[in-house]
Amino acid sequence: MSWLLTFPLILPFATAVLAYLARKSSAGRWISVAGSLLALVAALALFVTVSDEGVVSAQMGGWDAPYGITLVADMLSAVMVLLTTITGLSVAIYAMGEINPAQEKLGYHSIFQILLGGITGAFLTGDLFNLYVWFEVMLIASFGLLIMGGKPTQIDGAVKYVTLNLIATVMFLSGIGLLYGVTGTLNMADLHDAVLASDRPGLIVILSMFFLIAFGMKAAVFPLFSWLPASYHTPTFAASAIFSALLTKVGVYSLLRTFTLIFTLDPGFTNAVLLWVAVLTMVVGVIGALAQTEIRRILSFQIVSSIGFLILGLAIHSPLAITGAVFYLIHNVIVKANLFLVSGVIARVTGGTDLRLIGGMYRTAPLLSVLFLIPAFALSGFPPLSGFWPKVLLVKASLDQGMWVVAAVALIVSLLTILSLMTLWSEAFWKPHPEAREPSLATLGSDRLALVLPIAALGLLTLLIGVFPQPILEISEQVAAQLLSPDLYLTAVRGVLP
């Protein structure tokens, strides 16, 4: 049983070591791809087991919970690990085409694998302090990917990314310390009981705000998101794709986990705070996107806006809303990774990422344009694509609760999302190139397959989810059911304890 949980964790770190040893040859990138492929297989095995047998858990070091460190995978963790490995493999393949030998020599592939390992660890751990450690693993690896190349814009972006994320870290750590002081435990399942039994519920609700700020900063919610659009457009496209797909989602995952498992004392208050945060995040994100002219900055603000939808599901807190949020999460990870990968190809073909300086993509590369349109339409929520279904669920959930204004805001934000992506489309694809120079696919050279293959695969996945939403919907319903009644999770972790 425990091998199922440890394999998705061991594989990225083992791959990182091997890739580091082989960093001076071209073998490193192949090791990275092979490791990611194995991790995908391990994650699939975990997912199948969890969906067949329910929550899987293991105690590290042979100490029973709550003393030992627990690894636990319920449906949410299993889905997130699976998504991590899918995007991990796609980006590892893309990196073969993008990352140059100088960056490989600096250990690009091993830092990338450590990042994946950290993310996987955060999804699988059942211990709050262990979650903090995985956050740090993830953070330091993302610093490495962010500044690799050392261009002045990257350093500038990194200063903002590093400083604001370190503040979130301190908030998280203080929250953990105080929560331990009040409850005497850090195991999440044990915390669930301890919080319910606590004689100081008011204090715990205040402490939950520490976690809301810390995870909210990681998830880039309003008003804590400013580090994201300041830095996500500066690193390599492969790095920004994996950041945008997964890093903010770790914050969302942590919010989903803690606010359904631990901080359930005063849902009236916490859900109201979350609702305001969600609505403002959606609106501010999309307005920010409309104001930008750089492709990756537009997409960065779109990330912020999508995070609003995810938090909205948590804030409404009905089974339908959580189902919608989880479905949105699955759709968003795939689509966001894809859009950043496509922007890399656009930059390669047209010679830049500022919309005022590029154009003519459609005439040069009609097929690539379709590959951009699929995730773009999916993000804005066009009916046959993957973004449509979760938005229907979220709007329906808010209408069921009588939140007319929230539903209207969600729909208006979707409309503005379309507007922003269509600006991107008409500027980069339809408009002729401003320097009257014909963009050429020849610039992709021999990297063409490595660059386009992951984009096509992720696009196909988006299409499949859109046309056959039923299995994903069922998975999301299972996740929501497990989150809202955590008995399975609790018994899986506590095991032998009475």
Add this chain to the structure above:
Amino acid sequence: MELLLSASVGILVAAAIYLMLSRSLLRFLFGLTLISNAANLLIFASGRLTAGAPPLIPEGAYAPVGDVANALPQALVLTAIVIGFGLFAFSLVLAIRAYSELGTLETSNMRLAEPRPDLRPDPSTATSNETSAG
């Protein structure tokens, strides 16, 4: 003793926030290291300060005998110190690089990644985002 620790946590946090509100990156980083130390003290204090015996488990037993000190907060603080040290070292090097690449440590002058929107981009810097062929 707990009162003393709480007061020092408060003073450290106040000083740290004062420093972190500064526009100078270096002052900000000093503030950050102060506040992370405050967080460490906070964990230490919230784990209750006891002058118990060392938490050693006798051979053959599963739990310590009698009143012992709580070892967990110290383990947490130790982990946090190590991680905080690593992150601070990274941040300092980043500050040095920022000074040599951007020529300033004033955060209000760091507008390279987020240029003012009304300025027309210079094509030479706009394409510098692109990575060279692999």
